[in-house]
Structure formats: C-alpha cells, structure tokens
Amino acid sequence: MAKRKTKFICQECGYESPKWMGKCPGCSQWNKMVEEVEVTGAARRGAFTHSQGSTILTKPTPITSIETVNEPRILTELNEFNRVLGGGVVKGSLVLIGGDPGIGKSTLLLQVSSQLANKGHLVLYISGEESLRQTKLRAERLHIASNNLFVYSETNLEEINRTIDSINPSFVIIDSIQTVFHPDVTSAPGSVSQVRECTAELMRIGKTKGIAIFIVGHVTKEGSIAGPRLLEHMVDTVLYFEGERHHTYRILRSVKNRFGSTNEMGIFEMKEFGLEEVENPSEIFLEERxxxxxxxxxxxxMEGTRPILVEIQALVSPTSFGNPRRMATGVDHNRVPLLMAVLEKRVGMLLANQDAYLKVAGGVKLDEPAIDLAIAVSIASSFRDKPTRTTDCIIGEVGLTGEVRRVSRIEQRVQEAAKMGFERIILPANNLGGWTGPKGVQLIGVTSVSEALRAALGE
Structure with a gap:
C-alpha cells in the first residue's frame, strides 16, 4: 500500500508547507498549521467540469467574436437586498454571505428563497446545520410556504450535486459552507482543503448550469470569514451581515461585487416575523439625536450610491492619566489623534491633556474622508462646551494644514440633508461652483477648519 502524502496547511491563509512551522510565513499567524492529506483524483478536476466528469472543451477566441446575452437580473421583494447585489441576482453567480452567529443570515436567505419561489423559480435550500423539521419551524415562524421551495438536509457534496442534477433548481442556498465536505478530501469539514474544494465545485456547478448559488460562511472572532482568504477571491460577491445582537437593526454590506458597486449598504430591522427593510435609514439614525x-x-x-445622514458624537474631558486616551467607534481610530493634532496646531486648542472619545451613532462604520470636518467640529464643540445648531449638516475633508478640501457627490449629499429638514450645510468652498442648492437651504462654503468652527460654533 502506497504511503499517503501529507502536508501542513495554514488555516488562516491557506499557505502550504511540507513540514510543520509554528509561525506561518504567509500571514505571520502562530499555531495555524494543520496536517492534512494531499488532495488527489476527482477533487482536483479542472475548472468548469460537469458533475459526471466530462470537461467542457474551450479554445482561445478573439474577444470581438464572442457573443454576449444581456440576461435581466432576478429581483427579490427586498429592495435593500437588490441594491447591495447591484440591482438583483445574477444567474450563475456565487454569493458568499458572512456574519456573526445569530445575526440573521439564515433568516434573510430563507426569506429571499421564499420570495424567489413565489415568483415561480425553483429554489433548493440545503441546510447542514438544521434538520428538515427545524427548518420547517423557522419557515412557519416567518409565514413561508411554497411548493417551489425545496428543503434538503445534507452535507455530502456529491449527494448535493446529484440532487441538483435531479431537480434542476434555479437557485441554491448552502447553509453553511463550513459544514459541507467532499468525500475525496480526507480532512475534516471546515478545514482549508474542504472549504476550498467544496467552493470550487459549487462554482463549477453554478457556472456550467447557470444556477445562482448563495453560501453562508461563519466568521472568526476577529470578524473575518472563517477559512482561507482564497474563499473570498473565488466567489463573485462577498456580503457581510452586521449588527448588534441586542439591537433590532441589521446592516448588509458589500465588500466585493463583480456585478456592482463594492460600497453598497442595506439596512434591515429584525422583527417577530423576520427581517423588514428600512427605506429611510437617515431618519432611523437621527431619530434619537x-x-x-x-x-x-x-x-x-456616501454608502455606495446612497447618501446617509448619521450623527457623530464626541466627548472631550481632562485626563487623569499620563497619556491621554483616544478611543473611536465606527471610524478609524487613527483619524481622531490626527484631527486633534490639526485642531491644536492650526486652531490653537490645547488638547494634549484631554481624553477624547468618538462614536458614530447607530452602529454604522464610516471610512470616507468627507466626515473629517464633522469629526473636528464635534471635538471642538465638546471641548468648548458649545452645541452646534440642530439644523446644521457638516461635510468636508480636512488636510494636515487645516484646509477643507472638496468631496465627491456633493449634490446628492445636500439633497438628502434638505429632505431631512436641515437648513444650513457647511461644506467646502470649492464644491459650490456649477450647481445650485435646494430652496430654503443655506450653503456655507469654508476653506479652513477655523472658518468652519466660526460658522458652526460662532468662534
């Protein structure tokens, strides 16, 4: 009997080594190398291979002679879900959805499955974590019942493949990819080899048969999807379902999308009978201001193509420690000391002995430079103990020399602020040319942080 060949694979990044190492050279993580048997045979079939093993023959073709078919996207009844996907579900796409345990991933996909089934599409919901009766109980709670929705409890990928061949669905949901295993791969379900091979096989199934496949992925304690980083590169779309477990609002965020914008965000509210979309998130984020x-x-x-109004809160107080504390929630924590340095150097505020705490209300994460001026005004407002006007909206990027720089899509931002009842918009002066603002809204152009503070705080 031939000796089985083994290798050590990093469970974080997928780096392979013939011998064990304490620190992975690929991702510099410790104690992530696990011994696995090398994959051979059927599990290593080439890309775009039929389940029966016959390979689709292709040859190099001039790009001008390739015919394309503009197939319409399939829309669900959740407009927020359609928005994040880029306008609907694309046939033959592979979508990965990750999120914390209990956040509502299975609930979201079961609702989407029911809506697609009610439109006449054949949907196969494969659960590797729940039995058929448990899935049925969840469906009854969500008032889901359709003859076009098939539920299947299986983790063997070959059995799943045979079932897909037999019923030929238009949509397949895999819940979750960490529970599915390929029998030709000897490692345990959820390992790097299993996740990689199962995802590759599902990708072949979706591309060759034109089936849209949604797969659920668990996340690690750091918040990233469990398994190798290669998993996110293989799929067409990566969505993260975020939110506090003790709050009702959920955020579906796109971090990769081959068919749309990578910055889209959808807001949902978890209720007794499932998830409901929030059509006006700005109103939700400002209702408790x-x-x-x-x-x-x-x-x-701006979150993708949608402007959202959010509240930024700052608390500045004298420190009782040798080194002042700088804490931030919802924004990059490095942005707070940078803007405080600008206020101290360019405006003259003595913030070196002050603790600063910054938070974006509502649990939203902001990472664009257009929020710099609002952060700086919040810090100055708390330090001077002077409130800003409740009808003011502040937009702008702040440079290290204290200048306020132009931002993109200023018309959409101003229109959203006017719709929510804001009367004054403090924005970069370079953004004022070439357009006119809404009636009843005063646009105040500023070129520096000092001008912005004078306009917002009267300094």
Whole structure:
C-alpha cells in the first residue's frame, strides 16, 4: 500500500508547507498549521467540469467574436437586498454571505428563497446545520410556504450535486459552507482543503448550469470569514451581515461585487416575523439625536450610491492619566489623534491633556474622508462646551494644514440633508461652483477648519 502524502496547511491563509512551522510565513499567524492529506483524483478536476466528469472543451477566441446575452437580473421583494447585489441576482453567480452567529443570515436567505419561489423559480435550500423539521419551524415562524421551495438536509457534496442534477433548481442556498465536505478530501469539514474544494465545485456547478448559488460562511472572532482568504477571491460577491445582537437593526454590506458597486449598504430591522427593510435609514439614525448637546454633529456620508445622514458624537474631558486616551467607534481610530493634532496646531486648542472619545451613532462604520470636518467640529464643540445648531449638516475633508478640501457627490449629499429638514450645510468652498442648492437651504462654503468652527460654533 502506497504511503499517503501529507502536508501542513495554514488555516488562516491557506499557505502550504511540507513540514510543520509554528509561525506561518504567509500571514505571520502562530499555531495555524494543520496536517492534512494531499488532495488527489476527482477533487482536483479542472475548472468548469460537469458533475459526471466530462470537461467542457474551450479554445482561445478573439474577444470581438464572442457573443454576449444581456440576461435581466432576478429581483427579490427586498429592495435593500437588490441594491447591495447591484440591482438583483445574477444567474450563475456565487454569493458568499458572512456574519456573526445569530445575526440573521439564515433568516434573510430563507426569506429571499421564499420570495424567489413565489415568483415561480425553483429554489433548493440545503441546510447542514438544521434538520428538515427545524427548518420547517423557522419557515412557519416567518409565514413561508411554497411548493417551489425545496428543503434538503445534507452535507455530502456529491449527494448535493446529484440532487441538483435531479431537480434542476434555479437557485441554491448552502447553509453553511463550513459544514459541507467532499468525500475525496480526507480532512475534516471546515478545514482549508474542504472549504476550498467544496467552493470550487459549487462554482463549477453554478457556472456550467447557470444556477445562482448563495453560501453562508461563519466568521472568526476577529470578524473575518472563517477559512482561507482564497474563499473570498473565488466567489463573485462577498456580503457581510452586521449588527448588534441586542439591537433590532441589521446592516448588509458589500465588500466585493463583480456585478456592482463594492460600497453598497442595506439596512434591515429584525422583527417577530423576520427581517423588514428600512427605506429611510437617515431618519432611523437621527431619530434619537439629543437636542442642544455639545459634541454632536450630523454628516452626510456616501454608502455606495446612497447618501446617509448619521450623527457623530464626541466627548472631550481632562485626563487623569499620563497619556491621554483616544478611543473611536465606527471610524478609524487613527483619524481622531490626527484631527486633534490639526485642531491644536492650526486652531490653537490645547488638547494634549484631554481624553477624547468618538462614536458614530447607530452602529454604522464610516471610512470616507468627507466626515473629517464633522469629526473636528464635534471635538471642538465638546471641548468648548458649545452645541452646534440642530439644523446644521457638516461635510468636508480636512488636510494636515487645516484646509477643507472638496468631496465627491456633493449634490446628492445636500439633497438628502434638505429632505431631512436641515437648513444650513457647511461644506467646502470649492464644491459650490456649477450647481445650485435646494430652496430654503443655506450653503456655507469654508476653506479652513477655523472658518468652519466660526460658522458652526460662532468662534
């Protein structure tokens, strides 16, 4: 009997080595190398191979002679879900959805499955974590019942493949990819080899048969999808389902999309009978805003193609430690000391002995430079203990020399602020040319942080 060949694979990044190493050279993580048997045979079939083993023959073709078919996207009844996908579900696409346990991934996909089934599409929901009765109980709670929705409890990928061949569905949901295993791969389900081979096989199934496949992925304690980073590169779309388990609002965020924008965000609210979309997220994020409180400002941030108004709160207080504390939630924590340095150097505020705490209300994460000016005004408002006007919206990027730089899509931001009832918009002066603002809204152009503080705080 021939000796089985083994190798050590990093469970974090997929790096392979013939011998064990304590530190992975690929991702520099410790104690992530696990011994696995080398994959051979059927599990190593080439890309785009039929389940029976016959390979689709292709040859180099001039790009001008390739015919394309513009197939319409399939829309669900959740407009927020359609928005994040880039306008609907694409046939033959492979979509990966990750999120914390209990956040509502299975609920979201079961609702989407029911909506697609009600439109006449054949949907196969494969659960590797729940039995058929458990899935049925979840469906009854969500008032889901359709003859076009098939539920299947299986983890063997070959059995799943045979079932797909037999019923020929238009959509397949795999919940979750960490529970599915390929019998030709000897490692345990959820390992790097299993996740990689199973995802590759599902990709072949979806591309060759034109089936849209959704797969659920578990996340690690750091918040990234469990398994090798290669998993996110293989699929067409990567979505993250975020939110606090103790709050009702959920955020579906796109981080990769071959068929649309990578910055789209959808807002949902978890209720007794499932998830409901939030059509006006700006109203939700501002409904509990304190009136007349120092350290609170509103900024119009772009999430993909949608402007969203969110509240930025700052608290500045004298420190009792040798080194002042700088903490931030919802924004890059390195942005707070940078903007505080600008305020100290360019405006003259003595912030070196002050603790600073910054938070974006509502659990939203903002990462665009257009929120810089709102953060700076919030910090100055808390430090001076002077509240800003409740009808002010502040937009702008701040440079290290204290200048306020132009931002993109200013018309959409101003229109959203005007729709929510804001009367004054403090924005970069370079953004004022070439367009006119809405009636009843005063546009105040500023060129520096000092001008912005004078306009917002009267300094």
């Amino acid at each position: 304190s009136r007349g409180a120092a350290g609170s400002t509103v900024v119009a941030s």
